[in-house]
Amino acid sequence: xxxxxxxxxLRKSFGSLEVLKGIDAEVKESEVVCVIGPxxxxxxxxxxxxxxxxxxxSGSVEIDGEQLTDPSxxxxxxxxxxxxxxxxxxxxxxxxxxDNITLGPxxxxxxxxxxxxxxxxxxxxxxxxxxxxxxxxxxxSGGQKQRVAIARALAMNPAVMxxxxxxxxxxxxxxxxxxxxxKSLAKEGxxxxxxxxxxxxxxxxxxxxxxxxxxxxxxxxxxxxxxxNPQNPRTQSFLSKIL
Amino acid sequence: xxxxxxxxxxxxxxxxxxxxxGMTLFITIIGLILGFVLGAFAGLGRLSKNKWINGICSVYVxxxxxTPILAQVLFIYMVVSEQxxxxxxxxxxxxxxxxxxxxxxYIAEIVRGAVHSIxxxxxxxxxxxxxxxxxxxxYIIWPQAIKRMIPPLGNQFIISLKDxxxxxVIAVGELLYMGRQYYNVTFAYFETLLMVxxxxxxxTIPTSLILRRIERKxxx
Numbered sequence: 001x002x003x004x005x006x007x008x009x010l011r012k013s014f015g016s017l018e019v020l021k022g023i024d025a026e027v028k029e030s031e032v033v034c035v036i037g038p039x040x041x042x043x044x045x046x047x048x049x050x051x052x053x054x055x056x057x058s059g060s061v062e063i064d065g066e067q068l069t070d071p072s073x074x075x076x077x078x079x080x081x082x083x084x085x086x087x088x089x090x091x092x093x094x095x096x097x098x099d100n101i102t103l104g105p106x107x108x109x110x111x112x113x114x115x116x117x118x119x120x121x122x123x124x125x126x127x128x129x130x131x132x133x134x135x136x137x138x139x140x141s142g143g144q145k146q147r148v149a150i151a152r153a154l155a156m157n158p159a160v161m162x163x164x165x166x167x168x169x170x171x172x173x174x175x176x177x178x179x180x181x182x183k184s185l186a187k188e189g190x191x192x193x194x195x196x197x198x199x200x201x202x203x204x205x206x207x208x209x210x211x212x213x214x215x216x217x218x219x220x221x222x223x224x225x226x227x228x229n230p231q232n233p234r235t236q237s238f239l240s241k242i243l
Numbered sequence: 244x245x246x247x248x249x250x251x252x253x254x255x256x257x258x259x260x261x262x263x264x265g266m267t268l269f270i271t272i273i274g275l276i277l278g279f280v281l282g283a284f285a286g287l288g289r290l291s292k293n294k295w296i297n298g299i300c301s302v303y304v305x306x307x308x309x310t311p312i313l314a315q316v317l318f319i320y321m322v323v324s325e326q327x328x329x330x331x332x333x334x335x336x337x338x339x340x341x342x343x344x345x346x347x348x349y350i351a352e353i354v355r356g357a358v359h360s361i362x363x364x365x366x367x368x369x370x371x372x373x374x375x376x377x378x379x380x381x382y383i384i385w386p387q388a389i390k391r392m393i394p395p396l397g398n399q400f401i402i403s404l405k406d407x408x409x410x411x412v413i414a415v416g417e418l419l420y421m422g423r424q425y426y427n428v429t430f431a432y433f434e435t436l437l438m439v440x441x442x443x444x445x446x447t448i449p450t451s452l453i454l455r456r457i458e459r460k461x462x463x
Binding site for chain 2: 051053076077079080082083084086088090091092093094103104107108149152153155156
């Protein structure tokens with residue numbers, strides 16, 4: 001299967017602080033890759049470089065055959081291929097749930113309102129919130145907000161979905177619903193990169209786990225091997241603290 | 244009794260004071276509408292990454308905020324004149340310009356603050372669904388920021404309304420000037436100035452009350 005994402009020697013500095021110190025990684029089509037690591041390890045920054053929310057200092061990122069840093073790449077167009085789900089949902093509070101989902105399709109893909117809504121309703125159904133189309137985000141629970149955010153990203157028909165700690169801001173009892181939605185996406189063959197602290201999810205759904213620390217990939221492998229038999233002492237110490 | 248009241252300076256001064264109040268409101272409202280346009284550009288300019296745009300807008304805001312409005316209006320009225328530019332400016336136009344330029348600087352800060360206060364994640368969410376920078380501003384940031392501007396803009400209205408009283412120095416027929424004209428003839432200082440103040444309050448107090456209600460409703 002071909003590579004959906006190819007990252008080569010990716011470096012990112014904030015001022016004099018180098019946060020990513022040369023990342024090489026590949027994600028294949030339909031693969032689910034979970035990125036774990038202590039806070040400050042650069043895992044979120046890595047994810048945010050994949051759709052240029054962070055400017056790349058050096059190195060290259062290729063998504064679905066297009067170079068992110070190539071000046072001829074239309075970054076707005078490329079971003080529609082890369083859906084992103086944030087830790088804090090970032091729903092648009094001044095719009096209804098349905099308008100949140102249809103804004104991108106209407107303004108970017110230039111669908112009519114009717115076409116966009118016709119596509120949005122099955123997505124809401126998929127995340128189990130078809131009865132919430134006309135409410136505003138403030139009346140939703142955290143878990144519901146995150147599921148709307150997933151539907152909003154899916155509305156652009158992305159080729160890849162990036163998840164930046166999607167369950168970290170949720171009350172524990174709400175985490176399950178969001179993970180269920182993500183699991184069903186994985187089953188449908190969506191290519192996913194998930195920065196997460198949910199080791200259970202990484203183990204069950206992930207095809208591969210990447211352990212990052214201090215701006216580099218310390219270890220990667222299939223989840224069972226990495227969780228049960230970590231090779232790198234850093235990985236061992238991290239896992240012993242959280243499992 | 245009724246006759247005594249009707250003959251008093253409180254009532255006798257009213258017709259000309261009302262004309263003055265009309266002028267005060269006219270200058271304030273037109274000045275603030277133009278000031279909002281100027282302030283919106285300057286405020287967004289101060290958020291711009293372009294050094295030149297940012298620099299020009301910052302200089303404008305700092306110069307206006309750092310000098311008294313009385314000096315500003317005199318500058319406009321005296322410098323745009325026969326002596327320097329070969330033509331005179333109408334004093335009402337000078338007054339409106341002074342409010343526009345002065346309020347514009349404060350409104351620029353209001354706009355900048357409101358846009359800045361919108362969570363960075365809103366902008367990122369807009370960009371990740373493929374919206375351009377301009378679309379993100381228009382559909383996501385601006386509608387949320389406008390709401391947060393309403394209370395401070397109302398406050399600016401009250402400030403600018405009171406600032407128009409300074410334009411009596413260039414003989415603009417606003418409320419305080421009309422009061423001064425009246426007491427110069429009648430020597431009824433107390434009655435006239437009391438009425439002048441009551442008329443200012445008749446605008447500012449209801450404005451404050453409406454603002455407080457809007458604030459509660461918007462929950463900002």
